[in-house]
Amino acid sequence: MTSMNERHFTPNCVGDGYSSVSNAGSCEQCVARHISMCSVLNENEIGIISSISKNITKQTKQIICTEGDTAKYLYNIKKGCVRISKMLVDGRRQIIGFLFPGEFFGLACTNGYSYSAETITETDLCQMPRTQLFQKFSELPSLGQKVLEITRTELQFTHDQMLLLGRKRAKEKLCSFLLTMQNKSSLVKNIEKNQLFLPMSRSDIADYLGLTIETVSRQFTILTKEKIISLEGNPLINILDLGRMEIIASGE
Amino acid sequence: MTSMNERHFTPNCVGDGYSSVSNAGSCEQCVARHISMCSVLNENEIGIISSISKNITKQTKQIICTEGDTAKYLYNIKKGCVRISKMLVDGRRQIIGFLFPGEFFGLACTNGYSYSAETITETDLCQMPRTQLFQKFSELPSLGQKVLEITRTELQFTHDQMLLLGRKRAKEKLCSFLLTMQNKSSLVKNIEKNQLFLPMSRSDIADYLGLTIETVSRQFTILTKEKIISLEGNPLINILDLGRMEIIASGE
């Protein structure tokens, strides 16, 4: 690996070690049951899903799946944070999304995974075989409907992200991102209103917003100087002027 | 409208005039029946959809729906080309996609449309009330499954587009776009292999790729000088070196 490309390859995933598997999830008591696609299933129905799902725990910065691999499984996140990304041949990376408890990935794939997934924090996953899950849709129509509904919402969000990537300036991108993360992180950690939690690195943020680490860092400094945010030591951030931030995020 | 923003607003849609509506589509003979979501429906089932759908014909550059409007309908395209777009408050525009016969829009919406849709060419549409269509999913499970499948594919494609918007250079963006359009236009018009059809303006291409018209135009010139393409007078383009184009599109 040449030093020129080092910045892009960011090899901060050590491999597929450090993961533990436990059999046949007890979906009935799953911490994510009521915030995930499984929320539509009653006590009888949840058993059907329980029979095909496995629990997996992974440490920080582990690879869950790699772009191009045969897409055998769909993963539901129970605890932690996962990043989904795609790469160009020379190592340029685009992060497609940061996923939190209740969200899933591995659906939008043909034969192989169309993206890579890596843990950002220690993560508990629910692993379901894709084909088996898809077959259950006829037996559990409400689940299929729910998955469609979630996918619709997801598609809508990616449209917002396309607007961000194609048309927003660096400062607008960062403000939009912080607002999104505030909404998401309020669901996860119970933190103060006007605080937010950023478990990912500057490099991850940069690759999510189509910027470089340096630009992200500079924008953080600018927002701090303008008293719109204050850095409370990683990974905590205070929002001092939410109104101003929303205006900037929307494009003035 | 100030001259400063004129380039952004590109008010090339005259309004909602010039459209004709005909009642209760004869879906059985629909030209898009076998290339759209309806392809999964048999002779009995198609009648159910037929009962809730209307045919609409619109001239070039007409508004079909506007971001924020109450999302009453889902539209299936039977003939023509439609652009889907989102705007920032100051008029910066991002085109989310160009849609061709067999494709639909209006699904990924909550209460209001999350994007605007306008015709690029003369267009025949099939208009279905969203709520009624969604209700049919329980009666026609295969349709719901098909819509999910299409939406999954769509989501996967938007991920590719995020990689393009966030990480590709202007030249790579244009080559990727031309390849996409070659695939799509081969489905629509029966034109020579290694030819492609671009019904949209430079301004549309720019707003789709997160660039300006000038940059798009310059890249067209560069690709022409490098003998990768040749402009056969709008809207036809010859691809002279497909291999080279694919390499550039993938990021070298």
Add this chain to the structure above:
DNA sequence: CGTGCATTTGACCACCTTCAATAAAGGTGG
């Protein structure tokens, strides 16, 4: 053949990137 719009081309500029150095944070072993 002239008008109006889209596209191309040119000159200059700005935002973001690149390259580089420094500072801060985190992790490991003594």
Add this chain to the structure above:
DNA sequence: CCACCTTTATTGAAGGTGGTCAAATGCACG
């Protein structure tokens, strides 16, 4: 618990890709 090292983040200076502004050319249509 602190010294040492690695990794990550910040800051600075210089450069480039693509944007802005402006003019010219091409093209369709009356």
